[in-house]
Amino acid sequence: MRRTWALAPLLGMILVGAALAAGVARAATIDATVTVPLAAQAGDGGRQAAREQALGRIVQRLTGDAARAPAAIAGRVDDYITASALRSEAGGQALTLTFDVPALRESLRRQGVRVWLRERPAVVIWAGVQDGGRSLAGADDPRATALRDAARDYGVPVLLPLLDLTDRQAVTYQDIAGGFSGRVGEATRRYGTSLALAVALQARSGGWNGAWMLVRDGSTLASGRTSGDDVAAVADAVWARAVAQLRPDYTVASGESSAIRVNVTGVNGLAALAAAERALGDSAGVVAVQLSGIEGDRAVFRVEAEVGEDRLRAALDRSSLWAPASPDGGGAEAGLTYRWNARGSGG
Structure with missing residues (x-):
């Protein structure tokens, strides 16, 4: 006999677990x-x-x-x-x-008009500076805050790293200037997001040069070089190009909102169930996730999203946490079906 778990106490345990974990997608506040x-x-x-x-x-x-x-x-x-x-x-x-x-x-x-999703990942800014020496710029450095302020003008939620010993051991100016996206991506995971903008700023006579790369899950989405009279001009030019890469995945047009059924297999126990529910909620464009039922190692979720089924599928396909799967029995079944990758979640 296949056992169906009681949902009421289970949901309470899931919500507690989700509250204790850092999420990827978060409500992005626009400065009004x-x-x-x-x-x-x-x-x-x-x-x-x-x-x-x-x-x-x-x-x-x-x-x-x-x-x-x-x-x-x-x-x-x-x-x-x-x-x-x-x-x-x-x-x-x-x-x-x-x-x-x-x-x-x-x-x-x-x-x-396509607008930013209300729920989307923040971008960690890794700013390296060469100006008489080579260093990383943190929240108290005007060159890092110029990059943060430019992001605000494009509506991009950002985080500046702590630049404590852990960060400084993980990323160096040379990593940023050399385009080592894997090291940047690994360091970015600490901040509960998969996105990072790494910029190597170099002072020159009369202005600044900037070499940048936009990183997601440790891979380079886009990169380039620019220059300007000051760091603010470089920051604006960098974000204008980076945002062009982000908009297709993180903006939405009228009529794309939907409720989507997501079937998840490989859910073995409460920890896996909580992690899968949290990962669905962390996907860009997802507003809410409701557990509809459980049978054996299979869970069914109702996902409220600002995006349609195709875009949610694309978001899940980009993540190592999910593997596309066939519906049970190979028959037609509404919604999306994925297998939960516990190894990819670290759990």
Whole structure:
């Protein structure tokens, strides 16, 4: 007889385990406030232009794309502003505006604009600097914070590493400059994400050079070189190119939300069940995971996602935690079927 486990006590144990573990996908917060310069003695026309400029920056944070907002939204910019303040700054005045980000996000989707997924992985920034010496730049270094601030303008959630002894033994400037993505990927796992941006900054006469690579699961997704008058210019150029690689996997268009059945085999015990449930929830675009049933070593989950079945399949296929499997008995069965790879999870 095949045993079906009771779900109520089991779910409680799973939730406790999930709460104690670091997740990969997480809710990404978009900064809703923008400050733009205002021309001296600007009239209504000048203030309207400033509002439209601020709208463009918020749209870029929501989409990762510097393209202008659709006319239907740009023409109603005031509908999305929840607060405004005028303040004096060195050299003139500035207008600070706060936007209703959820409402703007939904309006963009209705207009067919691809927006960032609400739940997606953070990117760890590994910044190496050569400026009279070679070192790694941490959260207290303006060159690392320039990379962090540029990421914010593209709507990318990021983490700066601790750069303690563990990090410094795992990654060096030479690893970043040499393009050793495997070492960067291994060090990144410590921070509960698979994504990293590694940038080697090199001071030159009158500016900076930057060699960068975007890493996922220890493999290079994209790489390149750029230069600028200062680190901020290099950071913006790097993120513009890196974001172009991230958008296909981590943005969503209108009509892609769905509820997907995922059948998982190879679930042997509570620890494996908790790990599989957590890994599903960590997948980009997944909003919620509900356990529907268990029979033997097979679990069935109902996954609420911002993406469709094909994109969830692609996300699972990219991970070493999942192996595509055939439905039991080889018959047609709704949803996706995977085998849980306990070795890939480290459990």
